[in-house]
Amino acid sequence: MIESAATLAHGPGAVMEPSPYGVQSKKLTMWLFIASDAVTFGAILFGYSYLRAGTPEWPQPFHFSPSILNGMVMTAVLLTSSLTMLGAVAAAKAGRKAQCMQWLGATIFLGAVFAALHLREWFHMFDEGWALARNPTGGPVMFGATFFSITGLHLLHVLSGIIALIVIAIGYKTSWLDEGHVETTGLYWHFVDLVWMFVFPLVYLMNAAR
Amino acid sequence: MDHVESPPMKLYVGIWIGLLCIPGVEVFLTYRGFSTHALLALLLILAFIEAGIALLYFMHLKYDRPILLWSFVLSVLFVLLMMNQLWPDAYRMVSLGLR
Numbered sequence: 188m189i190e191s192a193a194t195l196a197h198g199p200g201a202v203m204e205p206s207p208y209g210v211q212s213k214k215l216t217m218w219l220f221i222a223s224d225a226v227t228f229g230a231i232l233f234g235y236s237y238l239r240a241g242t243p244e245w246p247q248p249f250h251f252s253p254s255i256l257n258g259m260v261m262t263a264v265l266l267t268s269s270l271t272m273l274g275a276v277a278a279a280k281a282g283r284k285a286q287c288m289q290w291l292g293a294t295i296f297l298g299a300v301f302a303a304l305h306l307r308e309w310f311h312m313f314d315e316g317w318a319l320a321r322n323p324t325g326g327p328v329m330f331g332a333t334f335f336s337i338t339g340l341h342l343l344h345v346l347s348g349i350i351a352l353i354v355i356a357i358g359y360k361t362s363w364l365d366e367g368h369v370e371t372t373g374l375y376w377h378f379v380d381l382v383w384m385f386v387f388p389l390v391y392l393m394n395a396a397r
Numbered sequence: 398m399d400h401v402e403s404p405p406m407k408l409y410v411g412i413w414i415g416l417l418c419i420p421g422v423e424v425f426l427t428y429r430g431f432s433t434h435a436l437l438a439l440l441l442i443l444a445f446i447e448a449g450i451a452l453l454y455f456m457h458l459k460y461d462r463p464i465l466l467w468s469f470v471l472s473v474l475f476v477l478l479m480m481n482q483l484w485p486d487a488y489r490m491v492s493l494g495l496r
Contacts, residue, residue, distance in 0.1 A: 195473060207462075207464060208461075208462055208465050209461070209462045210462075210463060210465065210466075218465065218469050219469075221469070222469050222472065222473050225473045226473060226476050226477070229473070229476070229477045233477070233480050233481065233484050234484070235415060237485070237487065237488075238483050241477070241488060249426075255424060255427075258422055258475060259421070259424060262420045263420075266413060266416050266417055267413070269413070269451070269455050270409060270410065270413045273409045273455060274406065276403075277406060277437055310398060318432045326460070327399060339463075341433070341444075342446060362494070374456055374457075377451060377455045377456045378456070380451060380455070381448050381451050381452065381456075384419075384444050384448050385444050385448070386452065387420060388420075388423050388440035388441070388444050389437075389440070389441075392423055392424065392427045392436075393436065393437060393440065395428075397427065397428060397429050397430070
C-alpha cells in the first residue's frame with residue numbers, strides 16, 4: 188500500500204533503488220547509444236585503416252587548397268558549435284529560456300554550415316570523377332568506398348543532430364521538454380564533434396598529397 | 398540525481414581555443430615529411446588527446462560520477478582494442494588463400 192502510494196506520488200521507478208550513475212535515465216540512455224555508436228565508428232575507421240595500409244598505391248588526392256583548408260574550416264565550425272551547445276546547456280540549467288534558444292539557434296546554424304561545407308567538398312570530388320566505386324586516377328577504388336562511407340555516416344549524424352536540435356528547441360520553448368533534454372542532446376552533439384576529431388586526421392590528413 | 402556545479406563559460410572558451418589549436422598542429426605535422434606510420438601515430442595521439450579533453454569537459458565526464466567514465470569509456474576502448482587484435486587476422490587469412 189505504501190509502495191503504491193509512493194509510486195502514484197512520484198511516478199514509476201520512485202520506489203526503486205537510485206541509479207549508481209547518479210544521472211537521469213535519458214542521459215544514461217544517451218551514454219549507452221554513444222558507446223555503441225563509438226564502436227560502430229571505431230569499426231569502420233579500423234576497417235579503413237587496414238585497407239589503406241594493405242593496399243599498394245593508395246591515392247592521396249587531397250591538396251592543401253581546397254580540401255585540407257576546407258577540412259580545417261569544417262573542424263573549426265564543428266568545435267565552435269560544441270561551444271555554443273555548452274552555452275545552450277548552461278542557459279537551460281539556469282532557466283534562461285531566451286538565451287538558451289539563441290545558443291541552440293547558433294548551434295543549428297553552425298551544424299548547417301558544416302553540412303554545407305561537407306557537401307561542397309563531396310561535389311568537388313564528384314566533379315573530379317571520384318565516386319563510391321570509381322577512382323579517376325585509375326588506382327584502387329576502395330578509397331572512394333571508404334571515404335564516402337565514413338564521411339557519409341558522419342554527415343548523417345550531423346544532419347540527424349540538426350533535426351534533433353530543432354525538435355528540442357521547439358519542445359523547450361513550448362515547455363514540452365526540459366533542460367535535461369537539452370543536456371542529453373548536447374551530449375550527442377559533442378559526440379558528433381568527437382568523431383570528427385578522428386575522421387579529419389585519419390581520412391583527410393593521412394590522404395593529403397605531400 | 399546528482400546536482401553538480403557546471404564550470405564557467407570562461408573555462409569552456411579556454412578549452413575551445415586549445416582544441417582549435419590541435420587540428421592546426423595536425424596539419425603542420427602532416428607536411429613535415431614524416432613516414433606514413435610515424436604520421437599516423439602522431440595524428441592518433443593528438444586525436445586521442447583532443448577527444449579526451451572533449452569527453453572530460455564538453456561531455457562533462459570530469460564532473461559526473463567516476464563510474465560513468467570507467468564503465469563507458471573503458472568498455473569502448475576495450476572493444477576497440479579487441480577489434481585491433483582481430484583485424485590483422487584478415488591478412489593471415491588472405492595469405493592462407495581462404496575466402
